[in-house]
Amino acid sequence: MHRPRKEMIAETRAKLIAAARQAFGTIGYAQASMDDFTASAGLTRGALYHHFGDKKGLLEAVIAEIDAEMAARVNEVASRAPTRWQHFVDECTTYIEMALEPEIQRIMFRDGPAVLGDPAQWSNANACVGSMAGHLSALQREGVVVDSLDPETTARLINGASSQASQRIANSNDPEATSKMVVAAFKQLLEGLLSKPQSRPS
Amino acid sequence: MHRPRKEMIAETRAKLIAAARQAFGTIGYAQASMDDFTASAGLTRGALYHHFGDKKGLLEAVIAEIDAEMAARVNEVASRAPTRWQHFVDECTTYIEMALEPEIQRIMFRDGPAVLGDPAQWSNANACVGSMAGHLSALQREGVVVDSLDPETTARLINGASSQASQRIANSNDPEATSKMVVAAFKQLLEGLLSKPQSRPS
DNA sequence: GACAATTACATACGGAACGTATGGGTGTTA
DNA sequence: TAACACCCATACGTTCCGTATGTAATTGTC
Numbered sequence: 188m189h190r191p192r193k194e195m196i197a198e199t200r201a202k203l204i205a206a207a208r209q210a211f212g213t214i215g216y217a218q219a220s221m222d223d224f225t226a227s228a229g230l231t232r233g234a235l236y237h238h239f240g241d242k243k244g245l246l247e248a249v250i251a252e253i254d255a256e257m258a259a260r261v262n263e264v265a266s267r268a269p270t271r272w273q274h275f276v277d278e279c280t281t282y283i284e285m286a287l288e289p290e291i292q293r294i295m296f297r298d299g300p301a302v303l304g305d306p307a308q309w310s311n312a313n314a315c316v317g318s319m320a321g322h323l324s325a326l327q328r329e330g331v332v333v334d335s336l337d338p339e340t341t342a343r344l345i346n347g348a349s350s351q352a353s354q355r356i357a358n359s360n361d362p363e364a365t366s367k368m369v370v371a372a373f374k375q376l377l378e379g380l381l382s383k384p385q386s387r388p389s
Numbered sequence: 390m391h392r393p394r395k396e397m398i399a400e401t402r403a404k405l406i407a408a409a410r411q412a413f414g415t416i417g418y419a420q421a422s423m424d425d426f427t428a429s430a431g432l433t434r435g436a437l438y439h440h441f442g443d444k445k446g447l448l449e450a451v452i453a454e455i456d457a458e459m460a461a462r463v464n465e466v467a468s469r470a471p472t473r474w475q476h477f478v479d480e481c482t483t484y485i486e487m488a489l490e491p492e493i494q495r496i497m498f499r500d501g502p503a504v505l506g507d508p509a510q511w512s513n514a515n516a517c518v519g520s521m522a523g524h525l526s527a528l529q530r531e532g533v534v535v536d537s538l539d540p541e542t543t544a545r546l547i548n549g550a551s552s553q554a555s556q557r558i559a560n561s562n563d564p565e566a567t568s569k570m571v572v573a574a575f576k577q578l579l580e581g582l583l584s585k586p587q588s589r590p591s
Numbered sequence: 592g593a594c595a596a597t598t599a600c601a602t603a604c605g606g607a608a609c610g611t612a613t614g615g616g617t618g619t620t621a
Numbered sequence: 622t623a624a625c626a627c628c629c630a631t632a633c634g635t636t637c638c639g640t641a642t643g644t645a646a647t648t649g650t651c
Contacts, residue, residue, distance in 0.1 A: 216503075217419065217503075297502055297503045297506075298503055300498075300499055300503070301419075301499045301500055301504075304499075305556045305559075307556065307560065308560060335573060336577060337570045337574065340557060340571050340574050341578075343557055344550040344553050344554055344574055344575060345550070345578075346553060347549040347550045347551070347552055347554070348546040348547070348550045351546050351548060352545075352546055355509060355542060358509065365542070368538075368542050369546075372538045372539060372542050372546055373546060375538060375543075375581050376543075376550075376578045376579075376582065377578075377581060378581040379577050379579060379580040379581025380577060380578065
């Protein structure tokens with residue numbers, strides 16, 4: 188009883204991505220031996236080169252998967268906010284919380300940029316920033332945010348601050364306390380975007 | 390006529406650092422062959438391992454050198470500002486301008502964090518952030534900046550936004566125009582730190 | 592339903608890069 | 622001047638990557 192071939196192929200691809208994600212997220216991209224983590228998936232480098240071209244190609248696939256997960260989680264959490272500005276703020280803080288996970292930090296914020304270059308140029312992984320930029324331009328149309336700013340540029344800057352925020356929390360020896368400090372400073376920066384001093388949801 | 394030995398040693402160290410800096414800044418840390426760039430300095434890997442332990446140790450030395458240069462340049466430029474807040478803003482924008490250089494981008498913002506981990510943990514390279522944090526706390530004492538924020542945390546967040554700002558400018562196909570957009574968005578974020586709407590120097 | 596052609600992967604090979612162990616040569620010190 | 626310490630080069634083994642090749646299984650065609 189043979190399963191259809193498409194499924195077998197998709198399964199090996201998924202196994203390779205999962206094994207690579209595990210290795211990249213723990214020991215890091217450079218330290219991850221292709222022989223080792225392909226073997227842990229019951230395969231060899233032959234399969235890897237066939238499906239992904241090279242090690243970088245596999246990293247791109249891993250990043251695309253993580254990016255999609257992050258975007259889904261962000262939207263899921265933030266969609267419950269009452270106002271659009273609150274939605275936007277929740278989006279940012281959720282992003283920070285996700286970036287606390289070592290796997291995401293390592294792959295998305297360290298090894299990814301080092302190996303693949305500027306994340307803004309990644310063709311397959313811009314979901315989070317795109318969503319943030321969309322909300323920013325909507326907020327501009329509503330007059331909440333100063334309208335002289337370019338949305339995507341602003342989203343990128345916030346993104347950079349977020350990643351630093353996460354790193355600071357993650358490397359702290361008192362994560363609870365520093366988390367409050369970091370989020371406070373972060374929200375303070377965000378308020379610079381507001382066009383007028385107005386009532387702010389807590 | 391033999392020079393004293395200390396000078397010879399310092400010279401080989403400097404030559405290794407310079408060669409490594411050139412290689413790391415152009416082709417990147419991972420692609421830089423130790424055999425190649427030591428040979429370009431008229432040396433071999435023996436000298437490298439003797440003085441720096443390993444490739445990472447040499448990268449640390451390169452980073453320390455660049456960090457010192459950056460701190461000197463930032464202070465040099467920003468010290469001419471009339472007000473302390475303006476001084477702080479100039480410090481940030483100068484930082485962004487410096488980060489436009491490919492060598493600094495690559496070594497300080499990409500390969501450095503990927504190889505050595507969170508820059509906040511670097512023992513030898515915190516001059517810029519330290520200076521910014523110092524100015525922030527002074528501004529807090531003067532009532533210009535909201536005093537509920539932790540200075541170093543805030544400086545780190547700004548630092549993250551700065552590096553994204555630089556990357557965006559550097560990778561743009563119209564650097565002049567995007568530079569204006571990026572700096573505008575950046576300054577807008579900074580104004581979130583001000584305790585009250587007050588007269589802002591242009 | 593046989594046979595050709597393509598696909599999916601494993602295996603084998605060569606080369607590059609790293610780390611260590613070792614050795615030679617030069618300056619310093621007694 | 623003789624022993625010593627240090628600076629650096631050389632030699633070697635190992636690990637890892639990329640390509641080239643091989644093989645079994647599947648698909649397409651008549």
